[in-house]
Amino acid sequence: MSTSATDDRYSAVLQRIYDIHIPFARFKHPLWAGLIAGTFERPQVREFLKQASIIPLYNHLYHGPLYVKCPDPEWREKIAEVVYEEGTGRMFADGVPHWKLWLRLGNTFGIPDEEMWATEFCPEALAWRTFMHDCCSGDFLTGVSAHMLAGEAQVPGASGSVAGGLKKKFNLTDADIAFYTVHDHADGEHSGAGREMLSRFAKTDEELERVVRVVTQTLEVSKMLYDGIHRCVLAAK
DSSP states (O other): OOHHHHHHHHHHHHHHHHHHHGGGOGGGSHHHHHHHHTOSOHHHHHHHHHHHTTTGGGGGGTHHHHHHHOOOHHHHHHHHHHHHHHHHOTTTSTTOOHHHHHHHHHHHTTOOHHHHHTOOOOHHHHHHHHHHHHHHHSOHHHHHIIIIIIIGGGOTTHHHHHHHHHHHHHTOOTTTTHHHHHHHHHHHHHHTTHHHHHHHHOOSHHHHHHHHHHHHHHHHHHHHHHHHHHHHHHHTO
């Protein structure tokens, strides 16, 4: 297959993935729309932060296996940088690990660290954690597609909007909302590596179809997560 034909094939898949994202855009979900618009009160944001901690406080279950499973040394280096940043914050977060940035945001809303760690997660959050851990612990192409082409691709723009909504509603400082501003930048870099990732690891039509399938499934499971958290938030009035 010629280089131009291969490029066209990857472009077509990336366009399909872009189109798949459209109905799942975070700002279309009432959970994220409420955070951005500032319609939730403090007890509701507290519940959001506790339930949503299934992502930042357990990131080692997602990025960690990807590093171990990565078959390519150059891409293993890329994954290692993400693991390093999440665990240390020394690239984008002034040396504050991302899980600590989340705890700091929780502290701002009166959630002690012990309470955050002891969160009783809704079923949707537990299911999401299991799904992502399984994806990242299996075939590398599946895991990296779920992470970069689905999960992280939703973050740029949305994180900054959530940060702005919380900051305005609750008069927060830049330090308070650093978790979201850091991820708005860092995840934008990660998600932008889609074409390079496809050209390195998805050589066949079957592999490209697997990428499309796992992106779709990840977005569906993530919507389920947002539905569950939203239910908890509404009950926290």
